[in-house]
Amino acid sequence: MTNSRASLSSLPGAVSGAVPPVPDRWTPNRHRSGVASRRPAPDASGPARLAFHRQLPSYAVTPLHDLPSVAADLGVARVAVKDESSRLGLPAFKMLGASWAAYRALAARYGEPEEPTLKALRARIEGNAPVTLVTATDGNHGRAVARMASLLALDAMVLIPDVVSEAAIQAVRDEGADVRVLSEGYDDTVRAAARLCEDSADRLLVQDTSWPGYETVPRWIVDGYATLFEEAMAQLGSGPALLVVPAGVGSLAHAAALHCQRYVGWRAVTVEPEAAPCIAASLAVGHSVTTPTSTTTMAGLNCGTPSSLAFPDLLATLDGGIWVTDAEAAEAGARLAEAGIDSGPCGAASLAALQYLKGAAGAEHLLTPGRTVVLLNTEAAPRKGVLPE
Numbered sequence: 303m304t305n306s307r308a309s310l311s312s313l314p315g316a317v318s319g320a321v322p323p324v325p326d327r328w329t330p331n332r333h334r335s336g337v338a339s340r341r342p343a344p345d346a347s348g349p350a351r352l353a354f355h356r357q358l359p360s361y362a363v364t365p366l367h368d369l370p371s372v373a374a375d376l377g378v379a380r381v382a383v384k385d386e387s388s389r390l391g392l393p394a395f396k397m398l399g400a401s402w403a404a405y406r407a408l409a410a411r412y413g414e415p416e417e418p419t420l421k422a423l424r425a426r427i428e429g430n431a432p433v434t435l436v437t438a439t440d441g442n443h444g445r446a447v448a449r450m451a452s453l454l455a456l457d458a459m460v461l462i463p464d465v466v467s468e469a470a471i472q473a474v475r476d477e478g479a480d481v482r483v484l485s486e487g488y489d490d491t492v493r494a495a496a497r498l499c500e501d502s503a504d505r506l507l508v509q510d511t512s513w514p515g516y517e518t519v520p521r522w523i524v525d526g527y528a529t530l531f532e533e534a535m536a537q538l539g540s541g542p543a544l545l546v547v548p549a550g551v552g553s554l555a556h557a558a559a560l561h562c563q564r565y566v567g568w569r570a571v572t573v574e575p576e577a578a579p580c581i582a583a584s585l586a587v588g589h590s591v592t593t594p595t596s597t598t599t600m601a602g603l604n605c606g607t608p609s610s611l612a613f614p615d616l617l618a619t620l621d622g623g624i625w626v627t628d629a630e631a632a633e634a635g636a637r638l639a640e641a642g643i644d645s646g647p648c649g650a651a652s653l654a655a656l657q658y659l660k661g662a663a664g665a666e667h668l669l670t671p672g673r674t675v676v677l678l679n680t681e682a683a684p685r686k687g688v689l690p691e
Contacts, residue, residue, distance in 0.1 A: 333588040
């Protein structure tokens with residue numbers, strides 16, 4: 303299934319009932335089953351995915367920066383930052399997932415090209431009825447979908463909650479998308495995007511969260527993010543690491559969990575804003591829950607419901623989840639800036655989480671003297687008027 307055909311009652315935000323309590327700052331995952339029994343099959347599309355990403359305009363391996371002073375402060379062997387502040391011409395990692403998912407969905411619609419390239423896909427599209435790529439976003443994912451649409455000479459429609467900054471909204475408009483700003487939270491904006499595509503022949507939903515009945519495209523997005531982790535593994539040049547992953551609905555965290563399942567010794571924890579700790583709250587009770595959301599500078603993480611596709615693997619694999627405040631993310635961003643790393647609040651949250659993790663009960667096994675830690679800087683810092691290129 304490549305479009306939205308699920309019952310609207312199963313979409314994010316449709317959960318009713320008691321509101322779960324705000325989880326502890328650090329929530330150890332006591333439901334973790336261990337990854338040994340969950341080794342997934344090798345990624346059969348991996349070679350095609352890598353070939354596709356490498357032929358996209360502006361592709362380059364993003365840098366891995368060492369933070370020796372942070373490692374010394376925490377008593378670990380190494381702390382490194384995988385810096386996604388400039389990925390494929392955009393200021394965040396999202397293009398990796400959006401491009402691969404759009405490619406796979408369009409190839410399923412028009413016929414698989416002989417080679418995984420934009421040129422070959424455009425040739426398949428030409429002469430057929432075009433589609434509009436549709437998504438909901440709190441910023442960078444929508445911009446990536448709009449960029450992918452423009453590369454394929456297709457239209458894009460992007461729905462955005464009104465809590466997102468005007469600069470982020472304008473950045474999506476600047477990609478040529480039809481932007482619709484809604485006075486709704488993220489989950490309800492996803493529901494609105496799904497409604498627009500339900501039973502539509504000329505609209506294709508490219509959404510980075512999932513619900514029962516809509517999981518194929520979100521899984522392609524998760525698969526697209528695997529490129530990031532494969533690059534980091536090669537750049538480290540040594541053994542496994544602890545991944546600290548900023549998480550909204552959990553798609554990037556899902557890719558991290560699958561990486562940990564495939565490669566022995568890798569571990570992962572998530573970080574969310576205090577305003578929207580849905581994954582930590584879900585880990586605390588052992589099943590997916592919907593949490594209220596409120597305003598946060600970490601807008602890209604401001605999501606109330608974990609992806610239904612992601613959560614089983616998160617529950618089985620993550621060591622735990624942390625939430626941080628806007629002030630802590632800002633302080634961490636300033637420290638990253640001193641190290642020459644351009645980081646927005648969502649990316650800086652990973653450093654804020656790591657600093658809190660030291661000394662947290664139930665986290666002693668994660669920050670040992672021989673440990674390597676990889677922080678994911680998922681976005682660049684916002685600029686006045688526009689987002690960074």
